[in-house]
Amino acid sequence: xxxxxxxxxxxxxxxxxxxxxxxxxxxxxxxxxxxxxxxxxxxxxxxxxxxxxxxxxxxxxxxxxxxxxxxxxxxxxxxxxxxxxxxxxxxxxxxxxxxxxxxxxxxxxxxxxxxxxxxxxxxxxxxxxxxxxxxxxxxxxxxxxxxxxxxxxxxxxxxxxxxxxxxxxxxxxxxxxxxxxxxxxxxxxxxxxxxxxxxxxxxxxxxxxxxxxxxxxxxxxxxxxxxxxxxxxxxxxxxxxxxxxxxxxxxxxxxxxxxxxxxxxxxxxxxxxxxxxxxxxx
Amino acid sequence: xxxxxxxxxxxxxxxxxxxxxxxxxxxxxxxxxxxxxxxxxxxxxxxxxxxxxxxxxxxxxxxxxxxxxxxxxxxxxxxxxxxxxxxxxxxxxxxxxxxxxxxxxxxxxxxxxxxxxxxxxxxxxxxxxxxxxxxxxxxxxxxxxxxxxxxxxxxxxxxxxxxxxxxxxxxxxxxxxxxxxxxxxxxxxxxxxxxxxxxxxxxxxxxxxxxxxxxxxxxxxxxxxxxxxxxxxxxxxxxxxxxxxxxxxxxxxxxxxxxxxxxxxxxxxxxxxxxxxxxxxxxxxxx
Numbered sequence: 239x240x241x242x243x244x245x246x247x248x249x250x251x252x253x254x255x256x257x258x259x260x261x262x263x264x265x266x267x268x269x270x271x272x273x274x275x276x277x278x279x280x281x282x283x284x285x286x287x288x289x290x291x292x293x294x295x296x297x298x299x300x301x302x303x304x305x306x307x308x309x310x311x312x313x314x315x316x317x318x319x320x321x322x323x324x325x326x327x328x329x330x331x332x333x334x335x336x337x338x339x340x341x342x343x344x345x346x347x348x349x350x351x352x353x354x355x356x357x358x359x360x361x362x363x364x365x366x367x368x369x370x371x372x373x374x375x376x377x378x379x380x381x382x383x384x385x386x387x388x389x390x391x392x393x394x395x396x397x398x399x400x401x402x403x404x405x406x407x408x409x410x411x412x413x414x415x416x417x418x419x420x421x422x423x424x425x426x427x428x429x430x431x432x433x434x435x436x437x438x439x440x441x442x443x444x445x446x447x448x449x450x451x452x453x454x455x456x457x458x459x460x461x462x463x464x465x466x467x468x469x470x471x472x473x474x475x476x477x478x479x480x481x482x483x484x485x486x487x488x489x490x491x492x493x494x495x496x497x498x499x500x501x502x503x504x505x506x507x508x509x510x511x512x513x514x515x516x517x518x519x520x
Numbered sequence: 521x522x523x524x525x526x527x528x529x530x531x532x533x534x535x536x537x538x539x540x541x542x543x544x545x546x547x548x549x550x551x552x553x554x555x556x557x558x559x560x561x562x563x564x565x566x567x568x569x570x571x572x573x574x575x576x577x578x579x580x581x582x583x584x585x586x587x588x589x590x591x592x593x594x595x596x597x598x599x600x601x602x603x604x605x606x607x608x609x610x611x612x613x614x615x616x617x618x619x620x621x622x623x624x625x626x627x628x629x630x631x632x633x634x635x636x637x638x639x640x641x642x643x644x645x646x647x648x649x650x651x652x653x654x655x656x657x658x659x660x661x662x663x664x665x666x667x668x669x670x671x672x673x674x675x676x677x678x679x680x681x682x683x684x685x686x687x688x689x690x691x692x693x694x695x696x697x698x699x700x701x702x703x704x705x706x707x708x709x710x711x712x713x714x715x716x717x718x719x720x721x722x723x724x725x726x727x728x729x730x731x732x733x734x735x736x737x738x739x740x741x742x743x744x745x746x747x748x749x750x751x752x753x754x755x756x757x758x759x760x761x762x763x764x765x766x767x768x769x770x771x772x773x774x775x776x777x778x779x780x781x782x783x784x785x786x787x788x789x790x791x792x793x794x795x796x797x798x799x800x801x802x803x804x805x806x807x
Contacts, residue, residue: 409637410604
């Protein structure tokens with residue numbers, strides 16, 4: 239028979255191991271952040287955000303075009319991914335058990351697991367090749383296609399958390415079905431849906447593979463959707479594989495900026511969840 | 521409209537010991553209001569192939585509280601949900617027979633369930649305030665959705681106050697109308713839901729075990745409220761608490777396995793039930 243002491247020992251060991259696992263789970267992020275800060279912070283300056291890349295050998299320069307390019311790409315991707323994803327999620331939650339719902343649910347899980355490079359190839363096949371050149375639009379479409387399944391499934395999950403009793407309460411007040419879906423169900427789940435959307439944005443902001451042969455990258459200032467556009471991940475890639483120390487430093491700084499954008503979006507997502515059921519709307 | 525009175529004149533009622541105190545010996549329905557409010561005839565309600573309510577015919581009087589009692593699963597909530605066409609919102613559910621409310625058939629061709637629900641309010645077992653809305657917006661929710669009537673826009677704040685007054689909640693919340701409804705206690709939330717149902721000035725209000733999730737004090741408040749509501753609206757309350765039925769209602773219907781066993785004035789049903797099954801139930805032999 240086990241003594242109380244041996245049970246305490248076993249319990250203590252297991253608790254210790256879970257503590258260790260919890261710390262190890264956060265360790266990679268902390269190490270990456272520390273390393274990026276050490277390597278990249280020194281190259282960060284106002285010029286990095288406001289200046290264009292300069293030729294090798296010239297000091298200074300920045301990644302203004304890549305920062306703006308990344309924001310443009312996020313914008314296009316959100317314009318495609320959010321409405322389609324939220325709409326599809328609403329459908330899945332409202333028509334849970336139709337054959338179409340099962341199909342959509344399954345296919346969006348498959349799409350979610352698709353390697354991002356494959357999505358890039360498809361955007362190239364359908365947008366780049368017919369048009370004849372790389373473009374910001376093609377990059378945005380590739381990123382948007384990655385967002386759709388993410389947003390669809392989180393929207394569906396958030397809507398399903400809204401209790402049926404709330405739906406019934408609205409119907410019993412004489413709300414039409416569509417009005418119930420939008421002003422009660424969707425509205426109640428909104429904080430969660432916003433969180434899901436921001437997580438999806440954070441997820442695609444740093445994607446490189448789908449941009450390689452769609453947005454392509456651009457050493458010059460461009461915000462045209464029809465032209466190739468610079469993006470932080472692409473710029474980091476180009477600079478990192480170059481033989482120049484100055485470019486390596488810039489790549490570190492770029493990585494730091496990129497990860498800060500992702501962190502900021504994730505923090506915003508956190509805040510959006512926290513204010514759930516908070517401010518009453520009139 | 522209480523069907524069993526003639527029967528009792530023929531043979532003297534056998535007095536059974538009531539298990540509950542009866543508060544409302546006389547229905548306070550005045551003679552000119554004796555036209556029935558809800559008339560259901562041969563009403564059956566199905567979930568798929570299973571009948572939850574079987575061939576129920578009942579006339580529920582106006583401006584009175586009618587309780588529906590019966591053991592769990594006897595179809596009392598389903599019957600209630602047939603009176604505002606909520607039953608059909610469940611996938612696979614359907615209704616047979618007819619229901620008239622104040623003379624108009626609610627299942628008639630061309631009658632929209634939305635219009636029915638605007639005239640027949642409903643409150644559920646658990647409080648269901650809309651979590652993203654303020655207290656004020658919750659009460660006004662039913663008004664806002666129906667922009668055609670109610671002269672809503674300008675008069676909303678008066679209607680909100682009146683509804684909260686009628687629900688006995690005004691004094692408690694008048695200084696926090698713009699705060700979240702989720703900050704209220706369970707009992708207050710339930711009275712808020714009653715206020716929300718009253719705001720559209722329905723002719724009928726359906727209560728589906730409104731105190732099932734409340735503590736005794738909140739229950740008492742809701743019961744007092746129900747007792748007062750009969751002056752202005754027709755109330756149908758589903759409860760599996762017989763004491764509650766006896767305390768608040770004028771008439772009581774006993775339902776068993778989807779069938780209406782007996783419908784009589786509350787005092788008669790609890791003191792002199794004519795059906796042996798009712799007697800077994802109210803004396804606590806089953807259920």
